[in-house]
Amino acid sequence: MNIISLQDVTVAFKKHVVLKNIDLDIRKGETLVLMGPSGHGKTSLLKTLSGLISPENGKVFIEQSEWLTLSKKQRLAILKKMGILFQKNALFDSFSCLENIAFPLRETTMLSEQEIEEKAEYFLEQVGIPQARNLFPDEISGGMQKRLGIARALALEPEIIFYDDPTAGLDPVTSKRIVELIMRLKKEKGSTVVAVMNDMNRIYQMADTVAMVVDQEVLVLGSPDRLSQHQDLRVQQFIHGRAEGPLSTL
Numbered sequence: 001m002n003i004i005s006l007q008d009v010t011v012a013f014k015k016h017v018v019l020k021n022i023d024l025d026i027r028k029g030e031t032l033v034l035m036g037p038s039g040h041g042k043t044s045l046l047k048t049l050s051g052l053i054s055p056e057n058g059k060v061f062i063e064q065s066e067w068l069t070l071s072k073k074q075r076l077a078i079l080k081k082m083g084i085l086f087q088k089n090a091l092f093d094s095f096s097c098l099e100n101i102a103f104p105l106r107e108t109t110m111l112s113e114q115e116i117e118e119k120a121e122y123f124l125e126q127v128g129i130p131q132a133r134n135l136f137p138d139e140i141s142g143g144m145q146k147r148l149g150i151a152r153a154l155a156l157e158p159e160i161i162f163y164d165d166p167t168a169g170l171d172p173v174t175s176k177r178i179v180e181l182i183m184r185l186k187k188e189k190g191s192t193v194v195a196v197m198n199d200m201n202r203i204y205q206m207a208d209t210v211a212m213v214v215d216q217e218v219l220v221l222g223s224p225d226r227l228s229q230h231q232d233l234r235v236q237q238f239i240h241g242r243a244e245g246p247l248s249t250l
């Protein structure tokens with residue numbers, strides 16, 4: 001069953017078309033990784049899939065409901081089933097790590113303060129940073145900030161989780177651990193994951209399906225083990241990191 005579908009979607013900002021005539025289906029429980037050159041619309045696609053950007057044309061279906069036809073109340077009910085980790089983590093600098101996780105729980109649930117605190121502590125434990133409970137984001141490392149962002153995104157136990165480059169700026173060891181954490185929590189919760197990522201090692205580690213966002217298109221490439229057989233020269237240049245090729249002129 002498809003949990004999200006785009007049908008003939010075009011995304012534009014003012015008169016600048018970022019994505020054109022996109023068709024894309026995401027199955028329930030799938031991990032879809034979006035890769036591609038910088039500035040070609042990966043984050044815009046992620047935000048369209050999550051309902052944060054409305055397309056210029058076309059239809060967005062989330063949980064088989066057409067997004068733009070839903071009432072505010074209906075949209076809110078679906079949004080509560082989603083979690084999003086932005087590239088910069090979007091943490092509250094003036095809140096402790098525990099308070100960063102507690103905030104969405106206070107805003108969107110009827111849990112008591114004790115239950116909120118217990119749940120926040122549980123997710124700090126799940127991402128491996130219980131010792132950071134009372135520290136502020138600027139007092140912990142980049143890798144710990146990423147873990148905190150993941151904990152906050154997961155605190156409402158979403159059915160669909162969007163990650164915008166969750167390993168950006170991290171060293172290879174930390175990157176691998178972050179992806180292992182994402183996949184362990186995904187398996188435990190049975191969630192659907194959509195991630196923007198350009199680190200090929202992590203893409204191979206993470207993806208069920210890979211799609212490339214390039215030249216206003218979305219090329220659905222299939223499973224990671226099929227990438228090397230793909231005939232598109234842009235795909236081959238990208239996955240092998242070659243300096244010369246069609247992407248060099250973009």
